[in-house]
Amino acid sequence: MSDTRIAIVTGGSGGIGRAVAERLATNGVAVVVHYSGNQARADETVASIVAAGGQATACGGDVADPDAMAALFQHATDVFGGVDVLAHTAGIMPLAPIAQMDLDTFDLIQRTNVRGTFVLNQLAARRLRSGGAIINFSSSLSRLQMPTYGPYAASKGAVEAMALILARELRGRDITVNVIAPGPTATPLFFEGKSEQVINHIASLNPMERLGTPADIAEVAAFLAGPARWINGQVLYTNGGAA
Numbered sequence: 001m002s003d004t005r006i007a008i009v010t011g012g013s014g015g016i017g018r019a020v021a022e023r024l025a026t027n028g029v030a031v032v033v034h035y036s037g038n039q040a041r042a043d044e045t046v047a048s049i050v051a052a053g054g055q056a057t058a059c060g061g062d063v064a065d066p067d068a069m070a071a072l073f074q075h076a077t078d079v080f081g082g083v084d085v086l087a088h089t090a091g092i093m094p095l096a097p098i099a100q101m102d103l104d105t106f107d108l109i110q111r112t113n114v115r116g117t118f119v120l121n122q123l124a125a126r127r128l129r130s131g132g133a134i135i136n137f138s139s140s141l142s143r144l145q146m147p148t149y150g151p152y153a154a155s156k157g158a159v160e161a162m163a164l165i166l167a168r169e170l171r172g173r174d175i176t177v178n179v180i181a182p183g184p185t186a187t188p189l190f191f192e193g194k195s196e197q198v199i200n201h202i203a204s205l206n207p208m209e210r211l212g213t214p215a216d217i218a219e220v221a222a223f224l225a226g227p228a229r230w231i232n233g234q235v236l237y238t239n240g241g242a243a
Helices: 015-026 039-051 066-080 103-127 150-169 196-204 214-225
Strands: 006-010 030-035 056-060 085-088 133-137 176-182 235-238
Touching: 006 015, 006 066, 015 030, 015 039, 015 085, 015 214, 030 039, 030 066, 039 056, 056 066, 066 103, 085 103, 085 214, 103 133, 103 150, 133 150, 133 214, 150 176, 150 235, 176 214, 214 235
Parallel strands: 006 030, 006 085, 030 056, 085 133, 133 176, 176 235
Antiparallel strands: none
8 A cells, every 4th residue: 555646636526526536546546535515426436436446435524624624634544544645626616796796605715715725735735745746726717807707716816826835835845736727627517507508609719619528637637646746836727728
């Protein structure tokens, strides 16, 4: 077990998180599949990995709760022996124009996306082994300036700032810190509330003339989690050229 890399994938119960968990497992990484509210879907991800010959376990918790996330890291250590990779895909995306969004919703976005990233990155900075990788998730929306995405894009701008500073703070530790910023990706979260016309329009804006897939994003995460040791302190816009 000592030669096996161990990854925590937050939000691993579906969408991009599940694709990342399954892709890492194909590289022989043992995966802790984190979930917030849907244990059944997390268990499905674990079962899929195990059925393919990989190693995985599920563990739940609120990403903004430091005690719950400390327990997540401890679960990884108890089951697999340590933590080498944090792939933090978990986040929420309520949408509304800035003039109309209520402050409770704004605060929830920042609590989950900003505080949650801070909590997990702080734990990772303290507990990842040498040779490790922290992979945070932002969004290409941080520079697309699309109406109704203001509070969400603001949270992701904060994620990018924290991650790039943390990369410098971990000097001498041999731990990379990078950010993946996906463009529009074909997940249930993306499709929710959108008409077929809107979906087709968004896809047409990309020079590849399609939406991204969770597998497209997971491939980049697998690269950053293992072989990409000379990429550090970067935001990778993973969007097919959309921005």
